[in-house]
Amino acid sequence: MNTTAEPIKKGLFHTPFWLAPEKNTFENRSVRFQELAAAEPGEWRLYLELLAAVCAAQHKVALRHTFPLPEKHSGATVLPEAAAGEVPAAFYEVFQDLLNEVRGNITHTAAAETQRLAALGKPEAEALARRVLAQTGEEADRPAEIWVQAALQIVWTAWAAQLAEDDVPPVEERVHCPCCGTEAVGSVVLIQSDLSGFRYMHCPLCNSRWNALRAKCTTCGDSGGIRIQQVDGASAPGLPPVFSGAHAESCEACRTYRKLYRHDKQQYADPVADDLATLGLDIAVGEAGYERGGANPFLLHGG
Ligand SMILES: [Zn+2]
Ligand SMILES: [Zn+2]
Known part of the structure; x- marks a missing residue:
């Protein structure tokens, strides 16, 4: 038996099972949120505008950090499974950086929430992230969720971008x-x-x-x-x-x-x-x- 690993041959019409995140996912999403906000006639426009600012900040923050790929999982998922609730080592710094980055680009209400979150110590912020990942969040966590989610997306997206098909x-x-x-x-x-x-x-x-x-x-x-x-x-x-x-x-x-x-x-x-x-x-x-x-x-x- 030949034990030399043969590279997998990809045919002319090979359809990949998996596609890596697009290079400018967050930047493109920010532009899209702006377009959608501009077309939205109701008050909901304000929330779409806020998310445009969040995604623009995600793009900038992602470029400022490095995200070493965790050791490959032997479990059901290739990267750490989100629902397992394990908070990535980079989370706290990325979260802080994101909250700083949006400052000045968001409404007063959102700014008050980001200030509250920026004042959280590392253990509290990580505990919050653990609840968001494991979906065991309480009612009081709701206003924080988009910020935590946005920071977690930065980390997992950077990891996925380093994987090959x-x-x-x-x-x-x-x-x-x-x-x-x-x-x-x-x-x-x-x-x-x-x-x-x-x-x-x-x-x-x-x-x-x-x-x-x-x-x-x-x-x-x-x-x-x-x-x-x-x-x-x-x-x-x-x-x-x-x-x-x-x-x-x-x-x-x-x-x-x-x-x-x-x-x-x-x-x-x-x-x-x-x-x-x-x-x-x-x-x-x-x-x-x-x-x-x-x-x-x-x-x-x-x-
Ligand atoms: Zn069905
Ligand atoms: Zn995923």
Whole structure:
């Protein structure tokens, strides 16, 4: 038997299972939040503007730190699993830097919260991060969550960016991220030449993407009862074209839905930003009796 490891041959039409985070994920997301905020007629615009500032700060802070890759996990995920609640060594410094970076770019209310958080000592900040990761947060933690999430995203995204395709072998599981175990916030149908028409799930923590067949429900695997619903001119007259990439993909078998963004309809659609600008779609699909799959880290949930 030949024991020399053969490099995996990639055919002409090789479809990668896993895609690393895009280089300028946070910068692009900030620009997208600004575009969406500009098109938002209601008060919600202020929150989209705040998130544009948060993502711009994420981009700057990410460049100022180094993130040594943790030793490869032998468990179910390639990177440390988020839900295990282990706080990365870089967290506290990144969190402090992020809170400083946004200063002056945000509203008074948000500034008061960031000042409170900046005053936390390392043990308190890490305990807070542990609760956010393990999803055991209390009501009092809610206002802090977007800031903690934003700092954690910086670390996990920098880690994922250092992985190669071969580090992330294909798995059957398609709902949770193969790198960090976080549930996909949504999926994107791409338009890049070799990947045109392929659907990739998107991780809101490490910003990895992984391939999932379009014909199957990503939650239960059923292929018989998939329906695609979207916000369109008929359901929401006067809706600006900036929102037109968002669809809700619902399944009759498990009665869940997950959001899907078609880049052929809106090439800048981002599964984190566009999600928050199209909550009307969630309300409509929720009223029709479907339960949402995949949480958005920047959407505050009631206690
Ligand atoms: Zn992930
Ligand atoms: Zn299903």
